[in-house]
Amino acid sequence: AQTVTQSQPEMSVQEAETVTLSCTYDTSESDYYLFWYKQPPSRQMILVIRQEAYKQQNATENRFSVNFQKAAKSFSLKISDSQLGDAAMYFCAHIIQGAQKLVFGQGTRLTINP
């Protein structure tokens, strides 16, 4: 069965600094996708970044980048130059190619200190 684990319930970082959120997953499949979603206080789920498992290159979206280690089944999110608006719950998620279910991790609450 698919599982996604976020071992950091809470993280905090100073504004303008860099923070890394951890995520590990477990699957026996080789073709899948990984996501990081942001859920701000409004509770609207926002896609931050997506990684296809078949791509070796780590995905990057402006200040957000991932470190995808397929063999280790690790998918961490790095936020550079943290901004106050980055404060939110961050969820790591995984879906197998061809499947319907998106499996979420437990979430990490990120606080940005001014």
Place this chain on the structure above:
Amino acid sequence: GAVVSQHPSWVICKSGTSVKIECRSLDFQATTMFWYRQFPKQSLMLMATSNEGSKATYEQGVEKDKFLINHASLTLSTLTVTSAHPEDSSFYICSATSGRSFNEQFFGPGTRLTVL
């Protein structure tokens, strides 16, 4: 593009009544919609998967007679909480995918249900 709306954004009802929540894809055809439940400070829990024109598939432990899901068109799915009780109070989120790829789900803004 890829906007999903939910209505209402919040609702308060009395115990024993039924409440309907709508989920609409505004600018794409959603062949599959998903309903999640989220408790405070917790992750999203998938309740059911709804495919247009067919019966919903419920996750283990979710009462299909309590949480009625209808996906009658390619742009609308509804979740009806029947005979609501205080323990049904929660944040309900829907998401939708176009069917071309399940790789990305587009989420609605959620509905907060409070049962008195």
